Amino acid sequence: EVQLVESGGGLVQPGGSLRLSCGASGFMFGHHYMDWVRQGPGKGLEWVGRSRTKAHYYATEYAASVKGRFEISRDESENSAYLQMESLQTEDTAVYYCARVDLSGYGWDVWGQGTTVTVSS
Amino acid sequence: SFELTQPASVSVSPGQTANITCSGDTLPKQYANWYQKKSGQAPLLLIHKDSQRPSGIPERFSGTSSGTVVMLTISGVQVEDEADYYCQSTDRDNRNVLLGGGTKLSVL
Numbered sequence: 680e681v682q683l684v685e686s687g688g689g690l691v692q693p694g695g696s697l698r699l700s701c702g703a704s705g706f707m708f709g710h711h712y713m714d715w716v717r718q719g720p721g722k723g724l725e726w727v728g729r730s731r732t733k734a735h736y737y738a739t740e741y742a743a744s745v746k747g748r749f750e751i752s753r754d755e756s757e758n759s760a761y762l763q764m765e766s767l768q769t770e771d772t773a774v775y776y777c778a779r780v781d782l783s784g785y786g787w788d789v790w791g792q793g794t795t796v797t798v799s800s
Numbered sequence: 801s802f803e804l805t806q807p808a809s810v811s812v813s814p815g816q817t818a819n820i821t822c823s824g825d826t827l828p829k830q831y832a833n834w835y836q837k838k839s840g841q842a843p844l845l846l847i848h849k850d851s852q853r854p855s856g857i858p859e860r861f862s863g864t865s866s867g868t869v870v871m872l873t874i875s876g877v878q879v880e881d882e883a884d885y886y887c888q889s890t891d892r893d894n895r896n897v898l899l900g901g902g903t904k905l906s907v908l
Binding site: 714716718723724725726729740742776778781783784785786787788790791792793 | 830831833835837842843844845848849852854884886888889890894895896897899900901902
């Protein structure tokens, strides 16, 4: 079964850090870009960033709202993607999803169940 | 701000047809994808590459593209279709993802 499972969410104070993990199974992880997408309370979906494959030099892209604070990485030996979040702000409070990118249309065809990050003092 | 523009809300009665539009300057050159998002659930890919339906998605969901506008059509809307719908595409360089602000479909 194709599956993504996120973990690592929790409560963190403003200015703090958190690392989210996304474990993949049931497909060739190394063949797919992996994205992180979030949804804040009462807000729409927001793309956070992308991790490309080895064939594309593991290049990453980030939304302007998180650039310089968040870092995406991947470990293909662990079939996992990671989102390291630094200098967290209250507006980063959201459910964070990892999603597999379908390279034929750049859509997100597989999603995890989401992990909740709450930034609050 | 969003570089893909969707109406904030659409309302239809059960059995009617709902049309949700999404406009953006990059859409003539880049594929659009559509997602359904229900509260407490992960988003679901409904339409990819403008008009293709992934396996398992009911035939009542369809997508069309014309110039700078793409449209999601839900024929014979059911009560269970009440959800938020998002269009998504990429910028001209395929580097950044573009997302619409979402459309709340109410089934009255």
